[in-house]
Amino acid sequence: MEVESIPTDEYEDSLHIWNWYVQWVEWGAERFEEEYPDVSTTVDAYSQPSQWYSQLQAGNHEIDSVGTTAEWVDRAMGNDFLEPLPVDRMPNWDNIDDQFKEPVLEHFSDDDGGVYALPHSMSVFPTLVYNENNFDSPPTSWDILWDDEYEDRMALMAHYSAAVCQVGALYTGQDPNDPDDFEDIKEALIQQKPLNLTYGDEHETHMQMFINEDIDVGTHTSGRINMANYLHDGDHVSWTIPEEGAVYTTDLLAVPADAPNPRTNLNFLNFMLSDEALEEFVRIFTYKTPLKDLEEKVRGKEGIPDELVDDILWDDEMMENLHWARPLDQDVQERYDEIWTEVQAA
Structure with a gap:
């Protein structure tokens, strides 16, 4: 919350990511290292959020970033396990459609403008x-x-x-x-x-x-x-x-309160909210992402069929239900x- 701008000029030389969308995060880590060749990234996979949560409970972990769901964000916030993020200084936060920001801001923010989880996909x-x-x-x-x-x-x-x-x-x-x-x-x-x-x-x-x-x-x-x-x-x-x-769920990115490489991680998370990264999520996993102007950004792109684009465009009538x-x-x-x-x- 103390950084003046993102990407930060100073950052750590390591990044340790836990996520269940491993292909996407590995792609992101590789692209991130192209821009930050002095940073070494590692990616660990898990199948249930309880696995990273138990690591945070035990302490002495080396996790910088986790992928999770709303339920586990709420649980982790209740135990002060997560760090609020300065989204007002994160340029790619503006890429997220307001209708998918609103529930996150309502449930996962603090009075200082910090947000405890960043939405990247929904189903x-x-x-x-x-x-x-x-x-x-x-x-x-x-x-x-x-x-x-x-x-x-x-x-x-x-x-x-x-x-x-x-x-x-x-x-x-x-x-x-x-x-x-x-x-x-x-x-x-x-x-x-x-x-x-x-x-x-x-x-x-x-x-x-x-x-x-x-x-x-x-x-x-x-x-x-x-x-x-x-x-x-x-x-x-x-x-x-x-x-x-029906019900729709949101998958999110969050940061442990004692993450060892916070500035590097802020730079990485900002990249993972970029048009490029969220387009790649659609290509790899076929899920909807919360990109603003989603159709304009993904239709006609290589590896993303038009029929898939139709499936991930949720109109107002659908959202009301x-x-x-x-x-x-x-x-x-x-x-x-x-x-x-x-x-x-x-």
Whole structure:
């Protein structure tokens, strides 16, 4: 927060990055070293945010930058594990569309103008996924997951409690971030459970079930289904937003409070919010990025099909039917945990 401008004139000679989008970060580290040849970067991969979080809890880590989600940013902020970033001096912060800045500024900023996490991609989750070979048109309601016609031909992604409970909230007409009838959600999910072939707990495996046509309908992230379409043999798999709405999540970059190379990291993070870096994220992972004027910046670019551009352009009508996956209040999270435990035991 004390730097006068970014990129900084003075910086450290090392950078240690932890992220789950490894290909993108390795690409970014290589490009960064071209501009800063005296900096040595290392990139470590992880599969769950709890892995970097436990490192911060233990102390004595060497992490400069982490990739994470809103839930874990909130948790880390509550324990003073993260450093606020001076985005007003970060030129590429202006590349981020205001509608995706707003929730971050509301939940992850301080009174001094510091922001604790930088958005770099987003995905609709839970979103309704279906096999086009077995549907004449996209399903319009979450009701489809309670239709016994598809018994043992459906699966819900369930890698954390809210992943399933928010589907139950949407199905019962409630706010997935702030429901008012938890019993209704529990009863609906217990009723739905026998129809599932399985609950998915690993992204790649769950995506492959749709690609292999082991299941015809269920939930996943829109980003993963884009990957199925454009990076795998899964052009028969589609996602849609039901009339009751859906939720979108944001992936973010954050900095541990005791990061050993803070100025180098500020320069790196500013680069990762550049048009070039966020365009590369679309090319590598097929996810939506929060770039301002996204269509203008990615349409027609090599390696980015026009159909993919159409999939990542979320219009105003779509945004009005989406809830941002903000950090859940503690009582909501506890009730969701309880419901998921009871559903699994039912």
